[in-house]
Amino acid sequence: MSNATPRWPALEWESRSWQPTAGFGRGRYKASVPPLIAARSPLPSPEAAEAATTAANALSRFDAELGHRVAAFAPVLLRSEAASSSQIENLTASARAIFSAELGAKGSRNAELIASNTQSLHAALDLSTAISDDAIREMHRILMAAQPRHTPGEWRDQAVWIGTRTDSPIGAEFVAPDHSRIPTLISDLVAFARRQDLAPLIAVAVAHAQFETIHPFSDGNGRTGRALAQAMLRHRGVTQNVAVPVSAGLLADVEGYHRALTDYREGDVSPVVLAFANASIRAVSNARQLITDIDEIQQSWEARLTARRSSNAWKLLNIIARRPVLDAVTAAEELGIQRPNAYPPLQALVDAGILTAKTEHNLGPFWLSTEILGAIDAFAARAGRREQPR
Structure with missing residues (x-):
């Protein structure tokens, strides 16, 4: 006390x-x-x-x-x-x-x-x-x-x-x-x-x-x-x-x-x-650092994605920055399109090295942004780091 x-x-x-x-x-x-x-x-x-x-x-x-x-x-x-x-x-x-x-x-x-x-x-x-x-x-x-x-x-x-x-x-x-x-x-x-x-x-x-x-x-x-x-x-x-x-x-x-x-x-x-x-x-x-990290990741995406600007692949970039794990249903809902139409933009992002497709617990494929997930995990690691006595 x-x-x-x-x-x-x-x-x-x-x-x-x-x-x-x-x-x-x-x-x-x-x-x-x-x-x-x-x-x-x-x-x-x-x-x-x-x-x-x-x-x-x-x-x-x-x-x-x-x-x-x-x-x-x-x-x-x-x-x-x-x-x-x-x-x-x-x-x-x-x-x-x-x-x-x-x-x-x-x-x-x-x-x-x-x-x-x-x-x-x-x-x-x-x-x-x-x-x-x-x-x-x-x-x-x-x-x-x-x-x-x-x-x-x-x-x-x-x-x-x-x-x-x-x-x-x-x-x-x-x-x-x-x-x-x-x-x-x-x-x-x-x-x-x-x-x-x-x-x-x-x-x-x-x-x-x-x-x-x-x-x-x-x-x-x-x-x-x-x-x-x-x-x-x-x-x-x-x-x-x-x-x-x-x-x-x-x-x-x-x-x-x-x-x-x-x-x-x-x-x-x-x-x-x-x-x-x-x-x-x-x-x-810590939150400012997280935002800076995500901004830098998104900038790197823009240099990697070669799909035409009107493609839904570009619209997905902002979505995966805040939802770095997606399934086809969620992607379609976020884009306002039918589920079958979500697969081509998801694949475009896989081809660009922006997303990775993984099967999660028998639920079918999930698409992951390992870079955004890494930034969020880094935020958590910084938060849990006890400050050293001065």
Whole structure:
């Protein structure tokens, strides 16, 4: 915890009874009782507050810079945020596996989960105009749709905790609030998230930390909480066009991110505000590099493709920059043509060395841009590279 005087109420605790289903190991444990925050105003350290302002401005500038290029890069950045948020939870997959999973490939369970996270982020942005209890449940419902044992879209009805034991919260490092408190705590959090009088990135960081403390679902809380952060950035107008992959910035110091959440629970908001500010700056730098890499790849394509300019092969170039794995159905839909007519332009790009045809898990041929996939994987590698101490 930092040396600054805490300006935020720390968690309180209540004794709860543990009744295991097997009948053994009964006892009592301490469950957290988070403060209500709707009417509270966080006061981070001057350093954290300044960093939050700088980072919010950087996010807004980057979002505005994309301008007319949003259609080309918003999908790639959204998927990058989904992959990075999932990687924080130790769910990793290659760009190829993720894009293939979106087309129905079943070769990677992690890729399928990350594809679901992408859909959840889409929902978060769509729901950002009216942040609500229902919107949060909908984000979770989409995220966990393939995992019904975690009751997608429903508040948990059981204890959850952080600790070495998986069968009992007794002696756990942290136990989330009792499930009976969740509706009140979430409604209070939503009221805080809707406020317009707080600096946006400070509000986002604090709301995220409060959400993670409440831990309202049996699983998927981290990814849902970071989707909520994206919704708040859109709601406050910090971003208007794209989901800047802030989770990619958090990946540079996951341990620091988790320590910041602990500090928040002890009554200090500064570390989590700094974590989000620093992550935002890193994310913008990394995303700019990704866009530069994709631009250079597209320029090289123009020198390689010799088909006539009116050919659908040229139209496909912009499509594969944002969807670097295609099947014939998707290519036809994107081009607005019949499926048989998609094969000639796809083959033209294969002949030019721009696409590679592969069979994916008995689904028939997929067409891949190994160059774009490589650029996205390089983005992920940079995001996961912890900064060295200076």
